[in-house]
Amino acid sequence: MSGFPGGTAVSIVTVYDWPTIDDQAGGSPHLHTASTEGYVVTRGTGAVETLSGDGFERRELARGTVLWFTPGTVHRLINGSGDLELTVVMQNAGIPEAGDAVLTYPFATLNDPEAYAAVTAAPAAPGLSEDERGEAARRRRDLAVEGYLELRERVEAEGAKAMEPLWSAAASLVSERVDTWRKLWENGPKAQVETTGGHLTALAQADPAHLCDAHVSDAGNPAHRWGMCGRLEAWDLRP
DSSP, rough: OSSSGGGGGGEEEEOOOOOOSSOOBBBBEEEEOOOOOOEEEOOOOOOEEETTEEEEEEEEOOTTTTEOOOTEEEEEEEEEESEEEEEEEETTTTTGGGGEEOOOOOOHHTTOOOHHHHHHHHGOTTTTTTHHHHHHHHHHHHHHHHHHHHHHHHHHHHHHGGGGGHHHHHHHHGGGHHHHHHHHHHHHHHHHHHHHHHHHHHHHTTGGGGGGGGOOOOOOEEEEEEEEEEEEEEOOOOO
């Protein structure tokens, strides 16, 4: 078995403390199309707002809070104390990094793939200073919050059916990436599950052969970048 346990990815997010147009500091609202995401709060206080099949919900966050949400759930982190920090566990290591997330921009941007890509990738553009990358990440966040607030108003008025245009737009944006994602899944999470099945078969026969391959792996130092929700420390944990 190779790769981090369960074919998952782990990162540390220090949530942005930039104020927003509705006077709440925080990150960029977005959803994932193929992966479940989990939060473990390690510092500070705040909240996560979600839009899903359950409608609009707000859950308070404090050290020790653990929660997770399935694909299609729009989530927006709110930094209440100014120092909110999370450990994030993502299903399907490699797939989120390959474009699984879709941000909640206004529909004029969501329905224009070129415009969507330009705004989303702006913080990673070559040749920018760190200050310029931060400014681009903030503009991206502000546009996602603008679309999110419009969507939240519709969900509160109409219920979960108001989410359907966003889900359709998200599926269209990522559809051409699925062949790449399938290979990542086959080489990561699926391979780990099948390896465990082989181990169980061997152990049922008192065969210890795989135990003789025991070893320890080290992910090394994390990469630092301007994430959607905050400053991100992330490791490449793919096999």
